[in-house]
Amino acid sequence: MRVIEVILASFIIIFALSYANIMAISPTSPKYEVTELEKMGYNVLYDLDKQGLLAKLVYSEDWDNLQRALQVLLPLDVFFNFTVYYTNGTKVNSVPIIYGDASTFAASKNVVSVTYGLAGFSASDKAVYDPRILILQLTRG
Amino acid sequence: MIERRGQFVIIAVLMIAIMIMSISALMHRAVTYYRHEPWEEYLALIGNIELNSHRLVELSLANYTNPIKVNNTETFVDNNTSDVDGNGDKGTHGNFLAQQHADSFYDTLTESGVPLTTILKKPSATSGSWSDPTNAYDDDTNWARSTNSGQQQVYSGFGFNISSEATIAQVRVRLDVKAEKDDKIKLEISNNGGTSYLSTTYTSPDLTTTEQTIWVNVTTWDSWTPEKLNNDNIWARVTQVKSGSQDTTFLDWIAIEVTYYVSYRLDLEIQWTAIDYDELDEYLCIHTGSVNWGSEDLRVDVWNAASNNWDTVINRLTPNSWNNVSISSYLTSSTLTIRFKDGAELNDPNQDSWDVECSLIHVWSIEFNKNILKDNLEKWQTDISRIYVGRGISFNYELANGLHNAFGTPVNYYLGLNHTWWEPTAFSAANATLKINVGYIGLQGYEFNSAVFLKMMNVSKLSYNSKEKTLMINITITKENNNPVKISRDNFEISKFGFNYTRVYITSGFDSIYGPIYTIKFEEVTIQTSREVQIDIQICDERGVKVIARYKGKV
Numbered sequence: 212m213r214v215i216e217v218i219l220a221s222f223i224i225i226f227a228l229s230y231a232n233i234m235a236i237s238p239t240s241p242k243y244e245v246t247e248l249e250k251m252g253y254n255v256l257y258d259l260d261k262q263g264l265l266a267k268l269v270y271s272e273d274w275d276n277l278q279r280a281l282q283v284l285l286p287l288d289v290f291f292n293f294t295v296y297y298t299n300g301t302k303v304n305s306v307p308i309i310y311g312d313a314s315t316f317a318a319s320k321n322v323v324s325v326t327y328g329l330a331g332f333s334a335s336d337k338a339v340y341d342p343r344i345l346i347l348q349l350t351r352g
Numbered sequence: 353m354i355e356r357r358g359q360f361v362i363i364a365v366l367m368i369a370i371m372i373m374s375i376s377a378l379m380h381r382a383v384t385y386y387r388h389e390p391w392e393e394y395l396a397l398i399g400n401i402e403l404n405s406h407r408l409v410e411l412s413l414a415n416y417t418n419p420i421k422v423n424n425t426e427t428f429v430d431n432n433t434s435d436v437d438g439n440g441d442k443g444t445h446g447n448f449l450a451q452q453h454a455d456s457f458y459d460t461l462t463e464s465g466v467p468l469t470t471i472l473k474k475p476s477a478t479s480g481s482w483s484d485p486t487n488a489y490d491d492d493t494n495w496a497r498s499t500n501s502g503q504q505q506v507y508s509g510f511g512f513n514i515s516s517e518a519t520i521a522q523v524r525v526r527l528d529v530k531a532e533k534d535d536k537i538k539l540e541i542s543n544n545g546g547t548s549y550l551s552t553t554y555t556s557p558d559l560t561t562t563e564q565t566i567w568v569n570v571t572t573w574d575s576w577t578p579e580k581l582n583n584d585n586i587w588a589r590v591t592q593v594k595s596g597s598q599d600t601t602f603l604d605w606i607a608i609e610v611t612y613y614v615s616y617r618l619d620l621e622i623q624w625t626a627i628d629y630d631e632l633d634e635y636l637c638i639h640t641g642s643v644n645w646g647s648e649d650l651r652v653d654v655w656n657a658a659s660n661n662w663d664t665v666i667n668r669l670t671p672n673s674w675n676n677v678s679i680s681s682y683l684t685s686s687t688l689t690i691r692f693k694d695g696a697e698l699n700d701p702n703q704d705s706w707d708v709e710c711s712l713i714h715v716w717s718i719e720f721n722k723n724i725l726k727d728n729l730e731k732w733q734t735d736i737s738r739i740y741v742g743r744g745i746s747f748n749y750e751l752a753n754g755l756h757n758a759f760g761t762p763v764n765y766y767l768g769l770n771h772t773w774w775e776p777t778a779f780s781a782a783n784a785t786l787k788i789n790v791g792y793i794g795l796q797g798y799e800f801n802s803a804v805f806l807k808m809m810n811v812s813k814l815s816y817n818s819k820e821k822t823l824m825i826n827i828t829i830t831k832e833n834n835n836p837v838k839i840s841r842d843n844f845e846i847s848k849f850g851f852n853y854t855r856v857y858i859t860s861g862f863d864s865i866y867g868p869i870y871t872i873k874f875e876e877v878t879i880q881t882s883r884e885v886q887i888d889i890q891i892c893d894e895r896g897v898k899v900i901a902r903y904k905g906k907v
Contacts, residue, residue, distance in 0.1 A: 220365030228372060253396035260403055298738050328739035330404035330732055331411050335843055338414030338896035340728045342735045 248289070248349040252325030255284045256347060260329070269295055269303075269343055270332035278308045285349070290315050292348040303343065311352050319350040394743075394790055401736065401747065402800055405786050408732055409768075409802040412725040413782035414896030416769050424716035426637075427627050428452045434623040436655050436689045437662065443618035443694075451622070451711050458641045458707040461650075461692055465616035468521060468701055472609045473510040475588070480505030482592075482603070491528060491605040498592035499600045501535075506546060506589045510608050512581040519699055520576035522611040525588055527566040531559035532599035538591040541570050543580040546587045550574055558595045563604060581610055613701045618650075618694035624713055629683045631715040636665065636679045636690065639709040642672035646704025649695030654682045662691065669706070679713070688713065725768045725782060726751060744791025752783035758805050759834055771899070774888065778901035779807040805832045806893055808901045811866045814887065816877070816907035823851065823874040825903055828866045829891060836868040843892045844872075850885040852878045883907055 259265040259280060268277040281291055290311025295303040316322055327345040332338070432448045435441070445451075446460030478485045482505035487494035496505065514520075529537050539554040552573040556566055580586065586608060592601045638652065650669045653662035665677045682688065690711075694704065729749045736745055751768030763770050763781045771780045781804065788798040812826040829837045841858050853874040863869045872889065879885065886904035 216362050216365075220362060220369075223365055223369040224372070226369070250396075253400075257396055257399050257403070260400070266407065298735050326740060327400055328404060328736065330408040330735075333407055333411035333414050333895045335892045335894050335896050338411040338418070340408060340411060340415075340731060342732070342739070344739050 248321065248323040248351070249325060251285065251289065252291075252323060252347045252349050253327070255281065256325065256327040256345065258284065260327070265345075266329050266332045267334075269329060269345070270341070272304070274304050274306055274308050278310065281308075281347075282310050285310075288352050290350050290352045292316060294346045294348075296344040296346065298342050298344060311350075315352055316348060316350055322348055322350045324348050394793055394795070397740065397743070397745070398788055398790070398795075398798060401745070401788055402786075405729075405732065405747070405784075405800075406802040406804075408728050409725065409782050409784050410804050410895045410897070412728045413769065413780060413804045413806075414898075415724045415728075416720055416722070416782070417771060417780045417898040418896070419718040419720045421716045422719050423628060423631050424714075425628055426712045426714045427624055428454075429622045429711045430625045432620065432622045434621045434689050436621065436623075437691075439619065441620050443620050443692075445620065446705075448622075451708055454639065454710045454712070456709075458643070458709050460644050460705050460707050461618060461620055462705040463616035463618045463646070463694055463700070463703050465700070465703060466515065466518065466612075466614035467703070468611060468613045470522075470609060470611040471512070471514075472526070472607050473512060474605070474607045475507035476509030476511060477584075478505060478507050480589075482590075488603045488606045491607075493604075495602040495604050497600050497602045499598065501592055501594035501598060503592045504589055505591075505603075506587055507606050508546065508584055508587040510581075510584070510586055512578075512586065512608075512610060514578040514581055514610065514612055515614050516578050518578050518612040518614045519701075520571075520578065520581070520610065520612050521701075522569070522571045522609075523573075523576055523581070523586075524609045525554075525568045525570055526605065526607040526609060527556070527568060527590070528563055528604035528606075529556065529559055529566060530561060530563045530602045530604075531595075532602075533561065533597075534558040534595045535599045535601045536593040536595050537601050537603065538593050539568050540589040540591070541573060542587040542589065543574055543576075543585055545583075545585050546589075549589060555593055559601065563602075567609075578612070615696075615698055615700045616694070616703045617697055617700070618704075619691060621689055621691045622711060623687065623689045625687050627683065627686050627688055627713050628715050629686055629688075632680075632717040634678065634680045634683045634713065634715045635676050636711075637714050638666070638669060638675045638711050640669055640671050640673060640675060641707030641709050644705040644707045645671040646694070646706055647702070648700070648704050650706045651693040651695060652677075653691050653693055654679055655689040655691075656682060657684060665690075668695070671707075676714075683713075683715075720769075720771070722767055722769060725784060729784065729786075745788070746791070747786055747788045749787070750785045752785075756783060758783065758803060759807075759830075759832060761805075761807060773900040774902040776901060776903055777807070777809040778899045779805065780897055780899045781805045803832060804895075804897065805830075806837065806891075806897045806899050807831070808889065808891060808899050810901070810903055811863060811869055814885065814903050814905045814907070816879070816885075821875070821877045823853070823877045823885065823887075823907070824871060825887065826861075826863070826869050826871050827889065827901070828863075828869050829893075831893065837893050838868075839870070839891050839893060845890040845892075846872065847888040847890075848874070848886070850880050850883070852880075879907055 293308040325347040329343045331340040443464045444462050448459055450457035451459040481503045482496050482498045485496045485505050488496040536556045540549040542549045550573045554568045652666040654665045656663045669675050752765040755764050758781045768784045769782050783803045785801045789796050808829050810827050814825045816823050831837050854876040857873045859871045861869055883906050888902050890900040892898045
């Protein structure tokens with residue numbers, strides 16, 4: 212009789228623990244990390260774009276300043292690898308726009324990829340519809 | 353006892369389970385923030401699409417307001433053989449072929465004329481009462497003479513044949529004379545073959561017994577022309593004048609010296625015979641050099657076929673530069689004739705030359721691409737699905753058509769675009785409504801409107817200050833929601849008609865009614881004879897959107 216009660220009690224405890232595990236995503240969990248990095252990536256690109264800097268840097272192919280801008284806006288422990296593509300998939304940036312060691316991205320369990328689109332560039336001397344696909348990979352070092 | 357212990361264990365386990373579940377429920381509430389919510393990602397994505405769709409509307413308006421040139425052709429001059437005014441050419445081309453090509457070779461236009469020339473002519477006919485009068489034909493040792501006071505002798509047949517275009521610089525009469533004692537000689541001049549004599553005369557002082565040469569300058573006696581010298585129209589009459597007691601006056605030689613020049617002139621026609629003459633913009637463009645560049649102005653006239661006359665289109669060509677002028681009002685057929693004219697047509701004793709590298713007529717029309725916004729949005733529709741693969745994102749658009757109110761200005765849109773230029777209030781506008789669908793989360797019809805607007809208007813009339821010789825106008829430049837636009841000096845382009853100036857200043861200021869304003873001030877203004885002035889102001893904002901306003905008036 213006691214064996215049955217103990218087994219029943221164990222099931223109840225296991226169920227309760229599983230439920231708690233499923234429902235709660237703590238800041239230390241991998242799911243939290245991925246979500247946080249994605250939000251961070253989108254927000255950084257969107258903020259840069261709203262200020263008119265992103266399109267300006269991308270279309271002038273000013274990769275150095277683009278890298279610096281991302282470095283300033285992202286936390287120090289977040290590494291990034293930024294790539295610009297034409298809509299046909301051809302890579303635009305001939306030099307890597309990267310912060311952190313490339314091996315970190317290979318080794319890390321939590322690498323997120325954020326996709327952002329640009330329609331074109333409009334300035335007093337030039338206005339063109341020429342879309343670009345921006346891929347921002349992020350991981351924590 | 354055992355049953356009670358078993359019940360206690362179950363109750364204890366149940367309580368622990370309830371406790372764990374309660375804690376987990378509390379934790380769940382506490383950690384909701386950390387949970388992955390697709391909405392957050394898609395809101396950022398929608399923000400991305402909204403922002404870039406608006407940018408697309410901006411750049412489409414920028415493209416639309418940078419109209420493309422069509423029928424853009426340059427036609428070099430065809431020939432230099434025309435003579436539309438029937439006056440013939442004056443001056444010469446160094447190498448007309450050079451004017452027909454844009455290269456480093458020059459056609460040197462050179463004035464034609466005759467430099468200062470002096471000729472001395474002796475008579476070949478005479479009549480009167482002097483003794484041996486023909487002895488005065490030559491400078492020798494033989495003498496014509498008169499011993500009676502008042503005795504006259506007329507000399508003619510000097511044989512002048514001076515170009516009718518000549519300017520007479522000086523006329524002098526040479527008298528090689530002496531007296532037996534101290535009598536004198538009087539000189540009179542006729543300019544009409546002896547019919548009458550000029551009122552001014554010359555009487556010598558008492559002559560001496562040795563021969564002397566007297567040059568009598570008769571230039572101021574008349575307004576001399578070649579006609580008054582040619583065809584034996586100039587005659588000289590000498591008269592014996594006694595001084596004290598009567599003696600003899602001797603005349604060895606009488607001659608007339610004329611100094612003249614033919615004013616250096618330039619009047620060279622050149623002609624086009626196959627020009628495209630029905631374009632909106634038509635310019636005469638003359639590229640000049642500077643190695644040979646005369647001190648006189650070099651003017652350009654165009655033949656006005658309607659009035660059969662020449663109209664000046666360039667008062668003074670600038671050396672070593674392109675000299676461009678609109679000739680739309682003259683270009684009414686495939687033929688156009690212009691002429692190069694020197695600035696000093698009369699009394700020009702100096703020969704000038706000018707280098708002209710090429711002469712051409714540049715015509716074109718401009719066309720606004722009315723489909724640009726629609727085309728760009730269509731492409732953006734396709735490209736978005738390539739950018740966000742597998743997200744189920746699509747969007748539709750609706751372009752404003754017909755009359756809409758754009759920030760207080762009525763705008764008649766066509767395919768989402770419109771402009772009103774070359775008016776005192778000018779604007780460029782775009783308007784599109786976009787709807788985004790995100791299939792992945794079931795979002796349908798997220799709608800937003802994108803309106804782009806740029807407007808320029810005057811806040812004061814064109815004002816001319818005749819004392820300070822300044823011409824001024826104040827303008828405002830606004831964009832969406834009537835927000836002022838900051839424009840740098842480099843983003844202004846100004847064209848003027850009906851006046852010249854040496855400097856133009858653009859300054860910004862503040863008006864209590866209109867807010868930020870720009871003042872455009874021309875200095876050292878010279879108003880042309882029509883007194884009609886016109887200023888076209890073009891601005892281009894930081895987005896590349898352009899607008900051109902026109903201000904004109906009589907000053």
